[in-house]
Amino acid sequence: MFKxxxxxxxxxxxxGPYNEVISAITEELQSKFLTLLxxxxxxxxxxxxxxxxxxxxxxxxSKHMLDMYVFLxxxxxxxxxx
Numbered sequence: 001m002f003k004x005x006x007x008x009x010x011x012x013x014x015x016g017p018y019n020e021v022i023s024a025i026t027e028e029l030q031s032k033f034l035t036l037l038x039x040x041x042x043x044x045x046x047x048x049x050x051x052x053x054x055x056x057x058x059x060x061x062s063k064h065m066l067d068m069y070v071f072l073x074x075x076x077x078x079x080x081x082x
Contacts, residue, residue: 025075030054036068 004017028034037054060069 022075022079029072034068036060036065036072 004021006017009017029037035057038057040050040053040055042048042051043053056069057065060066
């Protein structure tokens with residue numbers, strides 16, 4: 001989907017830098033920094049099953065957020081295909 005080049009590291013994108021970026025994206029998605037996904041109620045209250053789960057934020061309806069959901073969908077498609 002894209003190529004990764006870490007400036008100043010001299011890395012070759014044979015999978016390592018690309019995988020590192022994918023890992024960073026998934027960590028950011030499951031954080032309070034980016035509000036595309038929100039913790040489930042079990043996560044918030046620390047009870048029951050799926051306490052580590054996140055769901056789509058129902059109040060994310062701005063053009064910017066919707067564009068980010070399109071990108072997220074593309075990333076999920078790449079994950080499924082590879």
